[in-house]
Amino acid sequence: MSKWTAADLPDLTGRTVLVTGAGSGIGLIAAREFGRVGAHVVLGVRSPDKGRRAVAGMPGEFEVRHLDVADLGSVRSFAQAWTGDLDILVNNAGVMDVPAARTADGLDVQTATNYTGPFVLTNLLLPHLTDRVVSVTSQLHRQSRLNVDDFDWRSRRYHPMNAYRDSKLALVLFSLELQRRLTASGSRVKSVLAHPGIATTTLAAHSSANVVNRLGFLLNDPEHGALPTLYAATQDVPGNAYVGPDGLGSIKGHPTVRKPGRAGLDGTTARALWRATAALTGIEH
Ligand SMILES: NC(=O)c1ccc[n+]([C@@H]2O[C@H](COP(=O)([O-])OP(=O)(O)OC[C@H]3O[C@@H](n4cnc5c(N)ncnc54)[C@H](OP(=O)(O)O)[C@@H]3O)[C@@H](O)[C@H]2O)c1
Incomplete structure (x- = not known):
């Protein structure tokens, strides 16, 4: 069978x-x-001018709106302004290995960008959703030692x-817990996960982790890196699917459904994290 492409x-x-x-x-x-x-x-972007330049001339119907996912004020304004159906939400925005810094809300910037902001955005947009939420995670969630009681890095020494x-990992736990909640409420909306393997984008450009990008031929190019997201967003996968590249170690290749790390499947931790995040952000749980 031929491999799935865009x-x-x-x-x-x-x-x-x-x-x-x-x-x-x-x-x-x-x-x-x-x-x-x-x-x-x-396109929910923190720099609308950059977003408009990026889509200029692309065939299709694009609308660029300001959204800084690390800033809960921005997330709330964005969600409040939303009217009508939202068929597919892709939580893609992310940063990696950035220095310690706090947002205007006092949140850890990296955690707020990759997890806390998407948690709030998804919850606020849920009433509009008709089909699914895709959350873009990383294979590195398998190496996490998440501290649920201090997921926002307040009492521990920060390590980028x-x-x-x-x-x-928090995003994996959130996505799977969301699916449990959707199923329990009888909703047909799905919550699914995607990861790009290792793709040669600028994500790691500033980071020591960028050494891996020198091995580009072993990695996914950005076009292939986007395929798991596109697959998870449009194909007939179960809610709670984890979609990533089909190659060795899920580093490169074409999308297929795989399994997240065992820690991501722990429902007790997921519920505890949900409660802690809801308490921190003022989302009802
Ligand atoms: N590349 C990989 O190998 C890899 C592996 C595993 C997971 N991922 C995940 O894949 C997703 C996409 O990453 P990428 O590789 O495409 O990296 P990228 O090229 O650096 O793109 C990240 C995007 O997120 C945006 N962003 C960052 N902070 C934001 C904020 N506060 N609000 C709104 N947008 C924000 C950036 O916007 P600006 O243009 O304004 O900076 C940029 O457009 C991320 O979630 C990343 O963690 C990537």
């Missing part, structure tokens, strides 16, 4: 897709492809790569 995307005419962090990298490629097959694509690993 050429296999279904027609999305009449559907609305929101991609966060869609001004560059995998998010931009995913947005371009959603637009190519007819979706109305909303551990904060990345933890934020991506």
